[in-house]
Amino acid sequence: MEEKLNLPIVDLSSSDRASTAKSIRQACVRYGFFYLVNHGVEDELIKKVFDESKKFFSLPMHEKTKLTRKEHRGYTPLYAETLDTSTKSMGDLKESFYIGPIEDLPQSVLNQWPSEEFLPTWRPTMTSYYNKVISAAKRLLSLIALALNLDETYFEKIGASHKPTAFLRLLHYPGEPAALHEETYGASAHSDYGMITLLATEGVRGLQICREKDTKPQVWEDVYHVNGAFIVNIGDMMERWTNCLFRSTLHRVILTEQERYSVAFFCDPNEDCIVECLDSCCSEISPPRFPPVRSGDYLQERFRATFLKA
Numbered sequence: 488m489e490e491k492l493n494l495p496i497v498d499l500s501s502s503d504r505a506s507t508a509k510s511i512r513q514a515c516v517r518y519g520f521f522y523l524v525n526h527g528v529e530d531e532l533i534k535k536v537f538d539e540s541k542k543f544f545s546l547p548m549h550e551k552t553k554l555t556r557k558e559h560r561g562y563t564p565l566y567a568e569t570l571d572t573s574t575k576s577m578g579d580l581k582e583s584f585y586i587g588p589i590e591d592l593p594q595s596v597l598n599q600w601p602s603e604e605f606l607p608t609w610r611p612t613m614t615s616y617y618n619k620v621i622s623a624a625k626r627l628l629s630l631i632a633l634a635l636n637l638d639e640t641y642f643e644k645i646g647a648s649h650k651p652t653a654f655l656r657l658l659h660y661p662g663e664p665a666a667l668h669e670e671t672y673g674a675s676a677h678s679d680y681g682m683i684t685l686l687a688t689e690g691v692r693g694l695q696i697c698r699e700k701d702t703k704p705q706v707w708e709d710v711y712h713v714n715g716a717f718i719v720n721i722g723d724m725m726e727r728w729t730n731c732l733f734r735s736t737l738h739r740v741i742l743t744e745q746e747r748y749s750v751a752f753f754c755d756p757n758e759d760c761i762v763e764c765l766d767s768c769c770s771e772i773s774p775p776r777f778p779p780v781r782s783g784d785y786l787q788e789r790f791r792a793t794f795l796k797a
């Protein structure tokens with residue numbers, strides 16, 4: 488029998504930062520995924536976010552499509568996105584809602600919000616969650632800097648985590664209708680684009696990772712829900728900074744007969760930040776594998792490739 492995947496657990500509140508940084512490094516080199524506990528976001532708030540998310544997705548379609556995604560904020564219907572750009576499937580079987588930076592003008596005005604008439608506590612709930620998760624993400628990034636033997640303010644200093652491009656994405660995967668095409672996923676195989684993703688789940692199965700994407704056939708392992716923990720994963724821009732020392736691991740969401748909700752928070756570098764190999768991650772025998780990129784340009788291109796039909 489296959490062994491259950493045991494991802495490392497990282498305690499964000501530990502006072503032993505050196506040892507926390509060490510375990511983050513091991514987790515990022517080995518899996519690109521770990522659980523984050525004691526992150527400072529209360530269980531009650533997380534539950535409220537799930538409740539509000541469910542209320543939004545159960546609104547009539549004409550209410551949801553009033554908020555159709557513009558400037559990467561708002562509602563995306565079923566099949567709007569295909570994360571695995573190599574597949575012939577008609578798209579991923581999920582609907583979602585994106586919320587972009589909340590505080591910073593002029594960015595914040597681009598957000599779309601459901602009508603207060605239907606969902607009076609929706610906006611304050613999402614705003615509060617956004618602010619709390621971004622603060623956890625920034626604390627985690629300072630530990631990730633330590634894990635890379637950098638100054639803990641490194642990602643702030645290079646302009647990555649000061650006003651990051653951070654998106655909250657509410658996700659809803661409907662239960663699987665019986666005769667679904669076998670290549671259809673809730674989220675087809677992909678890696679995330681940015682620095683780190685902090686994912687809240689509720690315990691319905693679905694998320695899987697593939698640790699060796701080039702091994703055929705690919706082996707997919709379930710990532711289990713852990714009460715009170717965020718599932719954190721490294722994104723492609725962090726992988727580029729570290730010259731693949733930290734792994735941006737392939738993952739997907741399979742469909743089961745049970746419907747599933749999740750809440751992802753993508754913490755990506757400020758759009759003007761240039762992402763290029765860290766000095767400590769390259770040498771003569773291991774030159775940079777990727778050219779420098781401007782974060783905003785890189786993200787635009789990734790969204791363009793996966794949202795062709797939206």
Ligand SMILES: O=C(O)CCC(=O)C(=O)O
Nearest residue numbers: 658674679694740749751
């Ligand atoms: O819903 C999940 O569990 C994961 C979603 C995901 O990987 C993504 O939206 O990038």
Ligand SMILES: [Fe+2]
Nearest residue numbers: 677678679738
């Ligand atoms: Fe993802």
